[in-house]
Amino acid sequence: MSMHGPIATHRSSTGIPSGRLAIWWLLASEVFIFGGLVACFVLFKLNGTPGFEDASLTSVTAGAINTFVLLTSSLSIVLAHAAIEKGDRDKSFRYIWYTIGGGVVFLGIKTYEYTGKIIHGHVITENLFWSFYYTMTGLHALHVIGGMVIMALISFDIRKGHNYQRVELIGIYWHFVDLVWIFLFPLLYIANF
């Protein structure tokens, strides 16, 4: 644990440590951002806007593999948290990097998907479905990249013995990124409803 920073950072009148409280507030506001996009998507979809049948053109296999990858990376980050709680810095470091590896695989599959679709002419301006597809998965991917960067920084920090509590915090953020994908997957990949 680090003791630099103001005393305010170490107080906890609610009993919830400030870092965790802050992450939950961050996630609450992110719920509104992604939720806003999803709500707009659903509004157009339920309205019968043309183009939304193109959900059958996205590859369910790629989407399912990506869901598997993110779920597994969620597992590895929570195991990293369990490890650091016992003080095992090296195990935690390894598991954080497995999670980052999961992120790389996820982004790789998404790149393969995007490339394939664009070559077939399904660009962002083709119809509203594709506009939403690229916007939502693109915004999600930016959050994945951000999470990976921060995870890397935290991994080096804990290896030096500082700020063990941050593994849990980036874990909570990463689970949220996973949660968003859990909902994007049926919305964008499964047609026929």
Place this chain on the structure above:
Amino acid sequence: MSQATAAVQTDTHAEHHEELSFLYKYILPVDHKIIGMQYIFTGMIMAIIGGYFAYAFRMQLAFPGELVPLYGLVGPGEYNMLVTNHGTIMIFWVAMPVLIAGFGNFLIPLMIGCDDMVFPRLNRLSYQIFLVSTLVLITSFFVAGGGFGGAWTSYPPLSSVAEYSLTDWGASLWILAVALEFVSFLLGGINFITTTMNARAPGMKWMDIPIAVWFIVVAVILFMASVGPLVAGAVMLFMDQRLGTTFFLPSGGGDPLLWQHLFWFFGHPEVYVVLLPTMGIVADIISVFSRKKLFGYRTILYTAFATGGLSFIVWAHHQFIAGIDPRVANVFVVTTVLISIPLAEMMFSYIATLYGGSIEFKTPMLWALSFLASFLIGGVTGIYLGASALDIYFHDSYFVLAHFHYTFFPITIIGMFAALTYWFPKMFGRMMNETLGKIHFWGTFVPFNCIFLPLFLLGLAGQNRRVYNFQNYPDLAKQELQDIRIFATVSLIVLLLFQFVFIYNFFVSMFKGEKAPNNPWNANTLEWSTSSPPPHGNFKILPTVYRSAYEYSVPGREKDYWPQNEPPE
């Protein structure tokens, strides 16, 4: 947790007090007081720009077609740009930075008795993102095509198609600036909420927190809950502008009405986001300068929660004549009229606080009282607009404009001056000049009413908003109406000239004012228990709290105030 705080209570920062360089003290500070002042100064500079724009477009309205001194010619496109950016700047770059980010930053750690915000470096980052957003907005004025002119509400397709808006990059930079400003306030908000929830002084229960802090925190929560869908909308609008997507274009399957809903779902809670901090500041000022306990602390708090909650279900009253289903409009009429009840209750509580008090007419109190009077007019005229049948006539007329200036001006400008004159001694360690303060007050309050009261009449006469020259409309070109426009413009010029009195008072007092004691107003809240200005770490010894913030004129006590941190006898 309390053991940890007790152990370090005696010395806040003796161990690591390295003297910081100028760069790390004033340009890249982590100290909440300096960051707060950075926000306040940036906001005040933007207020000058926003006021300058108002001067330019009002001159065009009063003397159409003539060269505006110190500006130039205001054609129709230029007029739209001025009006759009005046609104955008005043709400997002003056009201929110000064009252929420500026005073919130300065006051919250002081008023809850801790040494800084919980995340000082995140605090610094929030300001830096805000500064970038300011620069992006200013850049938008100078690109080809000029600044965005599609109104602060930015409805597509006008705002999403460059052929219609004629401001290709101006529109994109505008929405980018707004989006960045949102991100900055989201991050800042997390800091404020976490600090208030967690870093309170020992003994400070939820109901001992001063209303000023409560209301800033509630405002920030409202902001965080309402801005998300609009951030999504801003991303969609930006993509429509730059990539040619059709989220808001019917030709591509999109819907312009969707933007309206995304915008106003945020836009309505936003007005309460800017209102609540000023309401909170006024509550504290009224209590101090009536030497009386705040009437109904809990009630005021619960009505603030009620207002916040209700604010999420009134938004479509901005869309009554946009073609929405009248049955849906009925629902929103009911909720809109309902929301006036908790707000009125708050006003009544403030008036009840004044009743029987021993009123001191110092400058901050004058501002607080004028806030009550002006906001009352603004609020009452809002009820007329909330009736959808009346709104058919009033929508987009000057009646609406006068209504929201009678609410926004008290919130932004009067609130800003109330807070500045009240906390100036704490921030700069010197007293402002009372006489100049009073001259500035009257020179602002009277002209403000002279500008906007007649505008109700113009609205009733059928004058529309966002029109650059009423001489083109025979019904509105009548001399009586043009006289009112000229009167309003002249009043604006008088108002702007009186601001020089404030600028003089502000800067001269900062360097030459009478040195301020710790507690010049004999107030109870924790910021007055430390030196003016507070030292690094805010308090030599972190305080413990024994009572609520409003124990004024308690019977049986010699002094008429009872600081929160004074130990019981």
Place this chain on the structure above:
Amino acid sequence: MSDAYAHPNYIKIWFWLLGLLALSVAGPMLEIPTLTIITAFGIAVVKAYLVAAYFMHLKFEKMIIWFLLILSLCLLGVFFFGTAPDLMMTEGDQWIDCIADKSCVEQRL
């Protein structure tokens, strides 16, 4: 800063999640609309609950955080149901489609 609770068996939860993933992919393949909705979205909700409760430790967290999240979802619902009538109910009893039959154009409306 560790709160005293026993860690759940994360690997077991992971297996459940993978099983649910398989179900949610298989269900839609049967191409029955109602079943698709239940398997695709219903299971998404269940997976979300498992991730939130066990991986994010919400089961062991103070109630206020659940409250915050549920309130956020309710407000999103308010946005959705407030906007939906406008965007989705574009037919009206009194509306004449005068653009299609060009009668507005003739009347210069």
